Amino acid sequence: MTTKNKILMASLKFFLVQGYENTTLSMIADAVDIKKPSIYYHFKSKEGLLFNSIYFILDNLEEQITHSITLSDTPKDQLSSFFECILDFNSKLSLMIGNDFNEPINFITIFQLYSNRFSELSERINQYYAKISNILKDIIHKGQKENLIRDSLNEEMAVIDIISRIEGLIALSSIYKSIDLNSIRSQLYENLWASLSVESDRPKNRKFFNYSPISLGRKW
Secondary structure, eight states: OOHHHHHHHHHHHHHHHTOSTTOOHHHHHHHHTSOHHHHHHHOSOHHHHHHHHHHHHHHHHHHHHHHHHHTOOSHHHHHHHHHHHHHHHHHHHHHHTTOOOSSOOOTHHHHHHHTTTOHHHHHHHHHHHHHHHHHHHHHHHHHHHTTSBOTTOOHHHHHHHHHHHHHHHHHHHHHOTTOOHHHHHHHHHHHHHHHHBGGGGSGGGOOOOOOTTTOGGGTO
């Protein structure tokens, strides 16, 4: 790995774990085992490091989502690939930045924190959501043409629902440590598909998730 990439990975780790304000260039330099002035050879500023860190996340995530969709043929499999890809990306990001976590981090937090603060970041993050929204709309349209997804579905609401479910799972699993996302993700996806499928109009075929093992009430 090049020095530039090492700096980027170290920065990404600090920004995700400690936040932008609590991260210093000295901390990043120490983590990479270089002198602080050496950072300026590769990046103009701490702000530039933040921008590049978020661009790294978005570029890689978009690429992986697009690729995962091409590997599936049916709308159900494509939606499953979309669902799994984002969850896997979040889990693998911990390993990518060298973080010794047994549970996933929440990469979406960094979007929330800085999209309003930096207009350039806000624009790039909006582009990401526009892109994945269009991907989901294409899957929905295909499913409707094949009579697999309900024609009565509100497309915009369905897209928001899908993204909210995925990002909600990531957020919840990152703060509520008793949830083993990997052990329940398959059933959670089946619930998502059931909410879109023409089968959802037939009550006898509905599947409901058993939440009793999670015991959310004990946390709060």
